[in-house]
Amino acid sequence: MEDSATFTGLPNKRVKISPVMRGNGWITDPEHEAFFLLGNSTINVTVPRDRNGHFICPLNEAERAWFEDKTKSGMSFEPGELSPYKKKDNFWQKYKLRLGKDVKELDLSRPTDYLDYKVCLVNKDLVAPDANNKYSKASIKYMIVSDDYEMNSRLTTRDKQKEAYKFFGKIEDNVDEMISFLKVYGKKVPTDASSKWLKDEIGRIMDEKLDAFLEIANDKDRSLRVIVEEAVELGIIIKENRKYFLQGGEPLCGPGEVPVIATVVTYLKNKKNQELMLEISAKVKKAKD
Numbered sequence: 392m393e394d395s396a397t398f399t400g401l402p403n404k405r406v407k408i409s410p411v412m413r414g415n416g417w418i419t420d421p422e423h424e425a426f427f428l429l430g431n432s433t434i435n436v437t438v439p440r441d442r443n444g445h446f447i448c449p450l451n452e453a454e455r456a457w458f459e460d461k462t463k464s465g466m467s468f469e470p471g472e473l474s475p476y477k478k479k480d481n482f483w484q485k486y487k488l489r490l491g492k493d494v495k496e497l498d499l500s501r502p503t504d505y506l507d508y509k510v511c512l513v514n515k516d517l518v519a520p521d522a523n524n525k526y527s528k529a530s531i532k533y534m535i536v537s538d539d540y541e542m543n544s545r546l547t548t549r550d551k552q553k554e555a556y557k558f559f560g561k562i563e564d565n566v567d568e569m570i571s572f573l574k575v576y577g578k579k580v581p582t583d584a585s586s587k588w589l590k591d592e593i594g595r596i597m598d599e600k601l602d603a604f605l606e607i608a609n610d611k612d613r614s615l616r617v618i619v620e621e622a623v624e625l626g627i628i629i630k631e632n633r634k635y636f637l638q639g640g641e642p643l644c645g646p647g648e649v650p651v652i653a654t655v656v657t658y659l660k661n662k663k664n665q666e667l668m669l670e671i672s673a674k675v676k677k678a679k680d
Contacts, residue, residue: 398453400463401500407536408495408511408518411525434532436488436514438475446475446483449509464502486510490533511535551605555597558608563590574620575607612656615668619655622671625678 438446459468473482488507497504511518519525519534562568569589573580597604622628629636634650635643642650644658659668
C-alpha cells in the first residue's frame, strides 16, 4: 500500500481475489453445490462505514488527489468527489464490487481495478489482505493473493517435493518401512501387498497429501505410532473413530485428556507408563512371530 505522502501513480502489479473455501458452517462437503455460495449467487462488496456512520474511504489523501486529477488518472472525478464525507451523490455510497465463486484477477495499473483492490482491503471482515490471514476471522470469504505469493508458494511446494522424494528414496526398497509408513498414515495394508502396490500407494499420498506425507516422514515418534497401529490391527488396542482404548475400555491418556493419536504417543512415552508400553510392544511382537 502506498504511503499517503508518496503516492505517485498506480503500481504495475496484478493480484487475485480468491474465495476462501471452507464451507458455510452447516455444509462441510466441498463437493456440495452450496459449500461456498449457492449456484451462481454472488456477494456485493461495498464500502463500510465507521461507528459514526461515515464511509471508511478506501483511498488515502494522496491517492484521492491523484484520482481527482484528470491529467494523472485519466478519470472524470472532480476535486473533492471522492471524499467520504460528501453529502450529495457520494461516490462511495454507490460503489459495489460483485464477487462469486470464481477468482477475480485485478490489474492494479488500471484505475478501476485499483479501486476494486482498495475497496477489498478496507473490507477487513470479509476479505483477508493476504493468504496468510485467510482464517484470521470466521467472517472472511475471500483473500488477496499476489503474484509474489503464488511464486513463493510454488517454490515452497517444490522444496517440499524434493524433501518428500528424498525420504521416499530411503524407504522404497524396504517393504517393512513402506508398510509402517502406510499404517501410520491410516491405510490398511493387505497381507499380500506387493512392493509395487506399496510404492504406488505411498506415491499417491506424496502427490495428493504432500503435507501429511512430510508430517509422517519427519515424525520422530513414527516407530511408536507403528506399534500403536499394529496393536489396533491385532486387537490389543481398541480404536473407536479417532480414539484409542485398552481392551478393558480404559483410554490411553491421562485424566482429562482425549485419547487421539498425538495424546496416546505422549502418554506412552511418559516414563511412568513404560511398563504399559513394554507390555503392548511385547504382545505385538508375540502376535507377529
